[in-house]
Amino acid sequence: MSVAPLVVALVQVAVAVVFAPLVIGVTRQTRARLEGRVGPGVLQPARDLRKLLAKTPLRAAGTSPLTVVAPVVLLASSLLLAALVPLVAALPLALVPGDLFVVVSVLLVGTVAIALLGLDAGSAFGGMGSSRHMTIAALVEPTVLVAVYALSIPAGSSALPLIVAARRDHPASIATPAGVLAVVALAIVVLAETGRLPIDNPATHLELTMIHEAMVLETSARDLAWVDLASWLRLSVLLGLVGNLLLPWGVAGTAAVGPVLLGALALAGKLAVLAVLLATAEVGMAKLRLFRVPELLAGSFVLAFLAVTASYLVA
Amino acid sequence: MSLAGLARLIWRTGRIAEPAPGVPGRPDHDTGAEAPVLPRALRGSVQVRHVDAGSCNGCEIELAAAFGPVYDAERYGARLVASPRHADVVLVTGAVTRNMAEPLRLTVAATPQPRVVLAVGDCARDCGAFRGAYGVVGAVGDVVPVDLAVPGCPPAPADIVAALRQVTGR
Numbered sequence: 001m002s003v004a005p006l007v008v009a010l011v012q013v014a015v016a017v018v019f020a021p022l023v024i025g026v027t028r029q030t031r032a033r034l035e036g037r038v039g040p041g042v043l044q045p046a047r048d049l050r051k052l053l054a055k056t057p058l059r060a061a062g063t064s065p066l067t068v069v070a071p072v073v074l075l076a077s078s079l080l081l082a083a084l085v086p087l088v089a090a091l092p093l094a095l096v097p098g099d100l101f102v103v104v105s106v107l108l109v110g111t112v113a114i115a116l117l118g119l120d121a122g123s124a125f126g127g128m129g130s131s132r133h134m135t136i137a138a139l140v141e142p143t144v145l146v147a148v149y150a151l152s153i154p155a156g157s158s159a160l161p162l163i164v165a166a167r168r169d170h171p172a173s174i175a176t177p178a179g180v181l182a183v184v185a186l187a188i189v190v191l192a193e194t195g196r197l198p199i200d201n202p203a204t205h206l207e208l209t210m211i212h213e214a215m216v217l218e219t220s221a222r223d224l225a226w227v228d229l230a231s232w233l234r235l236s237v238l239l240g241l242v243g244n245l246l247l248p249w250g251v252a253g254t255a256a257v258g259p260v261l262l263g264a265l266a267l268a269g270k271l272a273v274l275a276v277l278l279a280t281a282e283v284g285m286a287k288l289r290l291f292r293v294p295e296l297l298a299g300s301f302v303l304a305f306l307a308v309t310a311s312y313l314v315a
Numbered sequence: 316m317s318l319a320g321l322a323r324l325i326w327r328t329g330r331i332a333e334p335a336p337g338v339p340g341r342p343d344h345d346t347g348a349e350a351p352v353l354p355r356a357l358r359g360s361v362q363v364r365h366v367d368a369g370s371c372n373g374c375e376i377e378l379a380a381a382f383g384p385v386y387d388a389e390r391y392g393a394r395l396v397a398s399p400r401h402a403d404v405v406l407v408t409g410a411v412t413r414n415m416a417e418p419l420r421l422t423v424a425a426t427p428q429p430r431v432v433l434a435v436g437d438c439a440r441d442c443g444a445f446r447g448a449y450g451v452v453g454a455v456g457d458v459v460p461v462d463l464a465v466p467g468c469p470p471a472p473a474d475i476v477a478a479l480r481q482v483t484g485r
Contacts, residue, residue: 036331038390047360047392051403054356058400058427205397213397220400220427283325284318 004255005091009083015264016082016240020232021045023239023275030279045232052225060121060218070117071219071226077110078233087240088263089252090161090168100148100158104141107193110230111137117227118215125207129214132290136192136199136211139297143189143304150182150307151245154314160241168248178311183245185304190242192297194235196278198288199296209287236271239278243270332387336473338480353462354429357403358484361393363433364402364426368419368455369445370409373469374436378408381472381479393479399425404482407455410438410445416452423459431482434461435475437468444468 025042032039059067084098084106092098111133118130152158154173155166167174174180192199195212204210207217216227244251250266252259288296316324365378381388382395396402399422411419423432434455437443442454455461465478 032387032389033330034325036325036328036384037387038330038332038335039387040389040392040394044360044392048362051356051358051360055403055427055429058425205395207397210397216401217398218400224401284321 002094005093006095008089008091008252008255008260009093011260011264012088013079013082015088015267016233016237017079017229019240019268019271020229020236021049023236023271024232026272026275027279027282030276031283034280034283045228049225049229052221052228055221057221057223059220059223060123062122063120063218066116066120067219067223070113070120071223071230073113074110074117075226075230075233077106077113078230078237081106081110082233082237084160085237085241086161086164086244086251087237087267089255089260090165090244090248091252091255092159092161098160100145100152100160103148103160104144107144107234108137108141110234114212114215114227114231117219121218123218125210125214125217129211129217132211133215136293136297139294139301140189140192143185143297143301144193146301146304146308147182147185147189150178150304150311153308153311154178164244164248164251165253167245168251168253171248174246174248176310176314178307178314181303181307181310183242185300185307186245187242188296188300188303190235190238192293192300194231194238196235197282197285199293201287204287209290239274240267240271243267243274331384332390333385335390336477338485353431353482356429357431357482359392361404361431361479361483362396362402363393363404363406363479364396364399364422365406365408366415366419366422368407368409368415368439368458369412369451370436370438374408374438377469377472378406378435378475381475383472386472386476388476388479391476391480391485392483393476399423400427402426402430404431404433404479405459406433406435407439407459407461408435410442410448410451411453411455411458412450413452416458419455419458431462432459433478433482434464435478436470437466440464440466 022042024045029039029042084096084103096102115130115133118126151163155163195202200211201209204213207214216224219227247270250262252263380386405423405426407419434440438445439455442451445451452458463478465474467474
């Protein structure tokens with residue numbers, strides 16, 4: 001077993017941790033500019049994180065050790081996700097396969113951790129947020145599985161690094177009906193999974209409309225820093241995955257220093273473009289009514305299913 | 316409005332935030348009051364939880380303006396949040412009424428250290444027009460320790476922003 005893919009995975013985790021607050025900073029800054037405001041600057045999420053780490057956590061009376069453990073589990077799942085998903089380099093890890101089932105399971109570990117965190121303090125809004133989050137997760141995970149399955153048919157492997165490498169080596173497979181349908185389905189699902197508009201409003205103050213925010217209402221200081229970093233990592237990693245599936249150029253194929261550096265630069269460019277696009281789309285969009293969310297997610301499942309059908313018809 | 320219409324409106328409007336005044340000094344230097352000691356850990360990033368302890372909603376309108384696009388308190392690193400657990404600053408408006416005295420104490424206790432309590436408006440500082448009213452317990456300072464106060468009835472959004480900038484130091 002060679003050490004190189006492991007080193008590259010660690011580099012990927014480091015790059016993702018650096019880029020995650022910046023991606024959030026770029027989306028908030030773009031939104032502020034489009035609203036006519038000046039905005040706090042792209043470094044503000046990093047400052048928030050530093051401040052949260054300096055504060056003393058305050059946990060509600062009667063909470064179990066879960067309140068301490070869940071944010072760390074969530075962060076660990078996000079870091080593992082950053083190691084498994086091909087962001088900088090498309091090198092499969094020998095230790096843990098970057099296979100679609102592994103990626104979906106890692107996503108689910110984080111989802112369950114934060115849902116339990118929402119229930120633990122025993123507040124009404126936390127439980128409501130957890131129940132909504134699990135409902136959405138139940139609708140999202142099948143779509144992720146089916147969409148990645150559709151992408152895996154032309155590549156001949158369900159490992160994400162191999163799918164991205166296959167798309168880079170055969171660009172003709174990007175513009176096929178199956179490829180486009182699967183990536184569109186995946187993009188909708190990424191928005192649902194990371195709590196962005198139109199499924200969830202990350203900037204809301206109304207508890208009744210919250211999903212992600214409702215679960216973390218009782219979380220403070222260091223715990224909140226871990227939860228925030230973990231959800232920012234999730235957004236960046238999944239956006240990076242969509243970016244690499246759409247434009248697989250620049251992703252390193254070897255573990256040499258040059259290609260990995262180029263891969264990191266390419267990732268920065270793709271993430272910046274996607275973050276600006278995401279924020280711009282969000283400005284022109286209202287949050288979907290909660291009862292309409294299953295319709296949107298069912299639509300994305302249909303797209304993923306059509307992608308599988310189309311890829312069999314072509315192949 | 317169509318998306319194209321919205322895009323045209325955004326393009327035509329451009330930036331409506333007013334230019335930022337220079338970094339504020341201590342506003343207490345002309346009153347001779349002692350400058351408040353504010354925690355250094357909150358430099359650059361401040362999350363604000365607003366508590367209405369019994370306000371007439373005049374201060375709320377000014378507060379909404381302070382965080383709106385024209386004054387844009389967010390550019391100095393201050394942001395409104397939905398939970399005291401996320402907050403660094405508890406911003407209290409209005410004289411403290413009997414029903415809100417205990418919730419106010421609990422909210423301050425639920426805010427992790429280091430924290431700052433900011434009393435906004437004359438009512439929050441010394442009960443203003445409601446001094447001695449039967450439903451009023453007292454000013455904010457009678458219920459919880461106050462670190463910083465903004466005078467005015469209601470205070471101008473620029474004054475609220477200046478007080479928040481003292482905490483963020485930006």
